[in-house]
Amino acid sequence: MKFSLPQFILIGLGLFISLSVFGQGGSVLEINEADSLLGANGFERLLGNVKMKHQTTLINCDSAHFYRATNMAKLYGRVFIEDMEDSVTTKSAYAEYDGNTKLAKLRNNVIFDNGETKLYTDFLDYNRKANIATYFNEGKVVDSTNVLTSERGKYEVNLEKITFEDDVVLVNPDYTMKTNFLVYLTIPKTAETQGLTNLVSKEGNTLNAQKGSFYDTQNKLFRFYDGVVDTETSRVKAEELLYRELEGYYEGKENVRVFNKEREVEIFGDEGKYWEERGYSLVHGNALVRRYFEKDTLYLAADTLISQDHESDSLKYLLAFHSIQLVKSDLTGVSDSLAYNYNDSTIQLFQDPVIWNQKSQITADSMTFFIQNEELKRVYMQENVFSVMTDTLTNFNQMKGRKLNGYFTEGQINRLEIEGNGESLYYALEGDTLTQGINRTLSATIRMDFKDGVIKKVKYDVKPDGKFIPFQLVEEESSRLEGFQWRIEEKPSMETIFTWRKVEEIDPNEKNLFDEPDAEIRMPTDEEIQKSLEKRGLRPEKPKLKPLKKVGNLPNEKP
Incomplete structure (x- = not known):
């Protein structure tokens, strides 16, 4: 027109x-x-x-x-x-x-x-005045390092900050993370979460937190709150757990626990550090060790624990310092310090150690225990050795000397051998019901054989010096060897261990977001x-x- x-x-x-x-x-x-x-x-x-x-x-x-x-x-x-x-x-x-x-x-x-940062969604409100973009009904953010998805999100452009909510998933070449609330800073590429957070690495390791986390995706640094890191060789947990992946370094505060899966050894404490490559850990503050055996568990309480365990090291050990308390079904003891050799399963106690086994108590300046096939087999003691054993009438049979070798069968003592300046005092019984008197003997070497914890045979060297004291002539002084002490009040128990540190076990059924099926969110078509x-x-x-x-x-x- x-x-x-x-x-x-x-x-x-x-x-x-x-x-x-x-x-x-x-x-x-x-x-x-x-x-x-x-x-x-x-x-x-x-x-x-x-x-x-x-x-x-x-x-x-x-x-x-x-x-x-x-x-x-x-x-x-x-x-x-x-x-x-x-x-x-x-x-x-x-x-x-x-x-x-x-x-x-x-x-x-x-x-x-x-x-560098791109956001993909089907529903986005962008306030250009405030420079804030808000999406709902699922969105995906992609940058050079990470891909993040969630049901809802808010991108504060001026702050380079993105807040993700509901079914949040972060994926990069190393890890996949799931949570329900995450704040992502796009410039340093850090992710901070609240509440339950679960991660899985490309190697299959898991990193979980019940109370939130911080993840520096570029520097591979993690901080977990009520967190657990579980790898093929170890499991580390703490109320606040720092993990530097590039260094293989852990640092925990409050209720720290480090589990060596190969050795079946778990260490607890108030604070701790662990170097994964070296297999080296340091834990202190009401520290506790659990050494798992097939039929039994050894508990060790101490102020400080140091563990060194790596294939390249010839020495693999656990050191414990101050206020040592040791509890096992066939062995209980106290000392100032302890060394446990992982290679040959030997335990050494130092500085005024005391050991109780069944009806016996042994003290010495130092002790070494040999465990074989998860059972106590032998004990070797040096300097000021003193052994006390109770009989069926609760009398105190005693031995002392410079060195002692003790041998055990199924966890119960069956032979003691004293070398150097040996002295013995044991009660002669009639039918295990009546005390006849006391045998006191001086001998360079003494051997005692036991059955069911009761002395059955005593053997001395060539020229022993002994005497028998009838029961009616026994006095307090004659019934004790010099240096005798019955220290049963110091004997620790499981109640003592749990008073020292109450262990809260990890719940194997704790909620994990990777256990939940992924829900597919699809927008309806125009026809629908x-x-x-x-x-x-x-x-x-x-x-x-x-x-x-x-x-x-x-x-x-x-x-």
């Missing part, structure tokens, strides 16, 4: 004045370009290669509905929004842009691009939406618009 020159000038002038007036305020949407313009009275439909502008924001799309009265536009098809003053760009299939609030509502195939509306009696009608005849070119449009 042709227009006369006056008509063309009048329409073109009106459009020019309208655009100029709305562009003067600086906060209104402007139309820069479109292939065609339809509509009037505050509503315009822009078709083909639409270009709009709002302050420093440029908008491109295939078509748009522009509502001048409310300063809002609905954008359709290949929507692209960018700002000339920052690096953020967005793409979507559909969007609504409010020029008054600078709020962009982006829908379907949304890509929020901030240079249409059917759902029809079921509810809703059938939207398409608006019927009468096209306006194009009478001139838009500003900046070539004829």
